[in-house]
Amino acid sequence: MAVRKTLKSAYQVEEKKPQKWGVSTANYNTQRWRDYKKRYIQYRLSLGQTTCDICKKDFGFKSRMIKGQMIKYLEREIDHVNPISLGGEMYDYDNLQQLCHVCHTRKTSKEIKERQ
Numbered sequence: 590m591a592v593r594k595t596l597k598s599a600y601q602v603e604e605k606k607p608q609k610w611g612v613s614t615a616n617y618n619t620q621r622w623r624d625y626k627k628r629y630i631q632y633r634l635s636l637g638q639t640t641c642d643i644c645k646k647d648f649g650f651k652s653r654m655i656k657g658q659m660i661k662y663l664e665r666e667i668d669h670v671n672p673i674s675l676g677g678e679m680y681d682y683d684n685l686q687q688l689c690h691v692c693h694t695r696k697t698s699k700e701i702k703e704r705q
């Protein structure tokens with residue numbers, strides 16, 4: 590019995606490691622994802638959809654200094670409806686939504702809380 594318990598604990602530690610921070614383990618830092626996201630944004634624009642999918646507000650503008658120049662950009666964030674960490678599809682338009690920063694932050698922190 591004792592041996593069995595040890596084995597089980599070791600297994601659980603292994604399993605939990607990649608999800609240490611409660612955030613999805615998906616790799617967003619790839620050219621493929623950046624391109625996909627860009628295409629999705631273009632697709633939503635082509636449908637004339639320029640509002641947040643949750644609060645339905647127009648995206649605001651944010652500015653950021655890039656190489657000494659003030660660049661204005663839309664505060665639009667792409668989110669997975671069903672998180673990758675819960676088995677959601679990464680490359681599927683049906684599993685994507687565009688959110689404002691407030692809604693995205695709220696949804697993400699809710700997901701992390703629910704997982705704990």
Ligand SMILES: [Zn+2]
Nearest residue numbers: 641644689692
């Ligand atoms: Zn919103």
